[in-house]
Amino acid sequence: MKSRNFSLDGNQLKLIAVVFMIFDHIYSYLLLDVLPAWCSLIARFVAPLFVFMLVEGFFHTSSRKRHLIRIIEAAAITWIGEIIINFAFHNVDPLTHKMTIYSLLEGNNILVTLAIYLGIMWALELFRENKKRWYYLLLALVLMVISLMFEGRLYLLPVLLIFYFAYHKPAIESIGIFIWCLLLFIKAVMNANNPGVSLYSSLTFDSEWM
Numbered sequence: 001m002k003s004r005n006f007s008l009d010g011n012q013l014k015l016i017a018v019v020f021m022i023f024d025h026i027y028s029y030l031l032l033d034v035l036p037a038w039c040s041l042i043a044r045f046v047a048p049l050f051v052f053m054l055v056e057g058f059f060h061t062s063s064r065k066r067h068l069i070r071i072i073e074a075a076a077i078t079w080i081g082e083i084i085i086n087f088a089f090h091n092v093d094p095l096t097h098k099m100t101i102y103s104l105l106e107g108n109n110i111l112v113t114l115a116i117y118l119g120i121m122w123a124l125e126l127f128r129e130n131k132k133r134w135y136y137l138l139l140a141l142v143l144m145v146i147s148l149m150f151e152g153r154l155y156l157l158p159v160l161l162i163f164y165f166a167y168h169k170p171a172i173e174s175i176g177i178f179i180w181c182l183l184l185f186i187k188a189v190m191n192a193n194n195p196g197v198s199l200y201s202s203l204t205f206d207s208e209w210m
Contacts (some may be wrong), residue, residue, distance in 0.1 A: 003161075010056065013049060013053060014053060016049075016051055017046045017049045017053075019207060020042065020045070020046050021043060021046045021110075022041035023042065023043055023105070024042070024108075025108060026044065027039055027040065027043075028040075028108070028145075029085070029089065035187070041170050043155060045154060047110055047151075048156070048159050051112060051117065051130050051159050051160050051163060051200060052163055054117055054118060054160075054162040055121070055160070055167060057195055058118060058121050059121075059163075059167060061122070064118070064122055065144045067118065068115060068118050068119065068122070071111055071115045071118060072115050074111050075109060075111035075112045075114075075115050078109050078111050079107075079109055080206055081106075082106070082107030082109060083104050085107070086104050086107060086118040087099075087104060089105070090107060093105055108151055109150070109151060110151050110152070112150050112151070113147060113151050113152045113156065114139055114149045116146060116150065117142050117147065117157075117160050118138050119139075119140075119143050120143045120144055120147070120160065121160075123136045123137070123139040123143065123166050124136070124137070124140045124164070125141035127140065144157060155184065159177070159180065160182065162176035162177055
């Protein structure tokens, strides 16, 4: 009897990512002082997986415009949910201990990041199609800078660029991700020498280990 190879399609991967993302949010808001710190590591694969699926969708979608609009709509709905949660849990500014616009808007909204990332890829693709349209490259660079203000920041952006430029080149993709992770690990080891910082806490909580 022939054995079947185990595989997952895109929808199954998205469902798995959503389940772990929900767990991570519940842990962050309700169980941070209940469950052990290593639980934070369980959902760290979700953000890179979303980025991987975003790149796949970018090259396979029939309409990049509709794809971008759907992500923006989902991001807006998620942001409204974050505002409601922050208001319900009375999320305050750590310095003033008062509720501010920033404390209301604060939260984990990877969809905003994904919308910006899709814009980056679209601009880069338009530039690669016609090098004379340099303003698309400029737009991509501006969007990269803007993305640093949202979830993922500097740590997730290189993951996007690796997946994008190494699309359909699995060997280069794997080497790129390995090198980036190695650099982040070296950074974590070096920071572990600072007072009040441990390698365990860095690997568990720092956003680069998503």
